[in-house]
Amino acid sequence: MLELKALSKTYKTGDRALTNISFSVPAGQVVGLIGPSGAGKSSLIRCINRLVEPSSGSIYLGETELTKLSGRTLRQARRRIGMIFQEYALVERLTVMENVLSGRLGYVSGWRSFLRRYPQADIDQAFSLLERVGLGDHYNKRADELSGGQRQRVGIARALEQNPELLLADEPTASLDPKTSRQIMRLIQGVCRERNLPAIINIHDVVLAQNFADRIIGLRAGQVVFDGPSSALSHEALTRIYGAEDWDQVQQSSEPQNDEFLFSHAKVLELT
Amino acid sequence: MITNANTQTWQFRTPKQYMLRWAGWFWLVALTVFCWNLMTEDTIWAFVADAPRQASDIGGRMLPPRWGYLNELWQPLWDTLNIATLGTLIGVIIAIPVAFLAAENTTPSRHFVRPLALLIIVTSRSINSLIWALLLVAIIGPGLLAGIVAIGLRSIGFVAKLLYEAIEEIDESQVEAVRATGASGTQVIDYAIIPQVLPAFWGISVFRWDINIRESTILGLVGAGGLGLQLQSSLSTLAWNQVTVIFLVILATVVVSEWVSAKVRQAVL
Numbered sequence: 298m299l300e301l302k303a304l305s306k307t308y309k310t311g312d313r314a315l316t317n318i319s320f321s322v323p324a325g326q327v328v329g330l331i332g333p334s335g336a337g338k339s340s341l342i343r344c345i346n347r348l349v350e351p352s353s354g355s356i357y358l359g360e361t362e363l364t365k366l367s368g369r370t371l372r373q374a375r376r377r378i379g380m381i382f383q384e385y386a387l388v389e390r391l392t393v394m395e396n397v398l399s400g401r402l403g404y405v406s407g408w409r410s411f412l413r414r415y416p417q418a419d420i421d422q423a424f425s426l427l428e429r430v431g432l433g434d435h436y437n438k439r440a441d442e443l444s445g446g447q448r449q450r451v452g453i454a455r456a457l458e459q460n461p462e463l464l465l466a467d468e469p470t471a472s473l474d475p476k477t478s479r480q481i482m483r484l485i486q487g488v489c490r491e492r493n494l495p496a497i498i499n500i501h502d503v504v505l506a507q508n509f510a511d512r513i514i515g516l517r518a519g520q521v522v523f524d525g526p527s528s529a530l531s532h533e534a535l536t537r538i539y540g541a542e543d544w545d546q547v548q549q550s551s552e553p554q555n556d557e558f559l560f561s562h563a564k565v566l567e568l569t
Numbered sequence: 570m571i572t573n574a575n576t577q578t579w580q581f582r583t584p585k586q587y588m589l590r591w592a593g594w595f596w597l598v599a600l601t602v603f604c605w606n607l608m609t610e611d612t613i614w615a616f617v618a619d620a621p622r623q624a625s626d627i628g629g630r631m632l633p634p635r636w637g638y639l640n641e642l643w644q645p646l647w648d649t650l651n652i653a654t655l656g657t658l659i660g661v662i663i664a665i666p667v668a669f670l671a672a673e674n675t676t677p678s679r680h681f682v683r684p685l686a687l688l689i690i691v692t693s694r695s696i697n698s699l700i701w702a703l704l705l706v707a708i709i710g711p712g713l714l715a716g717i718v719a720i721g722l723r724s725i726g727f728v729a730k731l732l733y734e735a736i737e738e739i740d741e742s743q744v745e746a747v748r749a750t751g752a753s754g755t756q757v758i759d760y761a762i763i764p765q766v767l768p769a770f771w772g773i774s775v776f777r778w779d780i781n782i783r784e785s786t787i788l789g790l791v792g793a794g795g796l797g798l799q800l801q802s803s804l805s806t807l808a809w810n811q812v813t814v815i816f817l818v819i820l821a822t823v824v825v826s827e828w829v830s831a832k833v834r835q836a837v838l
Contacts, residue, residue: 373751380750
């Protein structure tokens with residue numbers, strides 16, 4: 298379905314973000330992409346839809362070699378790839394409906410999109426997607442009136458409105474609270490199952506990644522250092538990805554115990 | 570809490586910075602004193618001493634206002650409003666493309682088109698509307714049209730500058746998201762950039778209209794139509810009580826335009 302071959306990216310500043318990345322994602326597989334900050338996770342998924350230009354290597358989506366495209370053909374390929382962003386990246390001053398319909402921009406003419414006259418089929422689909430993500434009544438609200446979780450749902454609906462063959466998500470839960478994060482991840486996992494849609498999800502939270510992804514790819518300093526099913530993500534693998542740390546404490550916990558950990562630290566400081 | 574022998578010191582500025590700042594202030598004061606001397610060299614102090622008497626003399630002639638003169642002012646007032654509004658409209662229409670060409674993130678070419686757009690902005694801004702009007706009265710003759718074009722030319726730079734700054738400050742992630750859907754360049758502008766700069770655009774345009782009302786009241790001084798023409802003729806015939814009426818009309822107009830622009834800005838933000 299999606300195949301990366303020897304993908305590398307070096308920025309103009311000389312920073313090597315990605316080195317010789319190769320893997321493929323079959324239809325319907327949800328991949329969690331984990332790694333420390335600056336490991337190249339964002340660069341990797343942005344290379345796939347060419348928001349960032351790869352320096353070398355090739356990327357295939359189905360039969361199409363994405364790395365060869367430019368101009369019109371590139372835009373046509375982008376239509377096939379839905380993307381979800383960390384800070385939602387909704388157009389804040391447009392309505393929920395306009396944001397969802399913007400997923401069709403690659404399909405309608407500039408004139409139609411300017412007049413907001415979308416084909417009825419697109420509008421029907423937008424309504425049913427809003428229903429699916431649980432925002433059926435909010436279509437006429439402005440995006441900036443919604444809460445974080447609701448905005449990310451609109452973001453998901455916008456990506457699905459493209460009828461994508463691949464879903465990319467860049468830290469979709471990083472700005473959300475733990476409960477909403479789980480709901481959003483469950484929603485993404487759910488829609489991928491329903492549509493047999495492959496997805497690559499950048500994520501900081503290892504526990505979330507393990508719970509909701511079929512496969513984990515660990516990135517460190519621009520190289521793949523782990524690639525396997527979520528269940529195979531051992532302490533040894535985590536150390537390879539992030540460096541040495543007491544993984545027991547992190548792994549058994551989600552937020553509350555982290556708080557406790559901080560709290561106990563605070564006490565220690567007080568005592569000294 | 571932590572106290573030990575080798576206490577670290579912290580200073581807001583290094584001694585060298587203190588010296589530099591002191592020297593800077595010293596020269597500023599010295600320059601001010603020097604300029605004051607230069608400025609007062611040619612002043613005839615007898616006239617200055619006379620100022621309060623002169624002021625009260627003119628003040629006395631200005632009062633009471635000749636209210637009957639109001640009837641002759643409605644037409645020029647209407648002209649003034651038209652000059653300001655049409656001029657702003659022309660300026661804004663031309664300023665929009667110039668702003669998009671000048672903004673770093675939307676310009677088609679950073680080395681050729683952008684400097685050109687910036688040049689247009691600087692040219693328009695560096696010449697006062699009164700000077701523009703003076704030139705235009707000579708070129709297209711006296712009257713409203715010269716005033717409208719003068720106001721329009723002056724507005725291009727102002728509106729384009731503020732607008733292109735607003736364009737450069739937009740949230741790029743929204744642009745990225747719209748581009749990721751496969752949207753074309755114009756669709757990205759339509760969906761990701763325009764919604765973000767629209768409030769700024771209305772704010773700037775109404776602000777400029779408000780300024781233009783004030784500026785167009787004096788354009789008549791150089792023959793470009795409007796209230797200024799009446800002001801000119803009243804001043805030259807020493808009809809001070811008419812001047813008062815004109816001043817009051819200008820004041821009222823400006824107050825109203827301020828109020829309108831405040832309301833509009835409230836509505837769009």
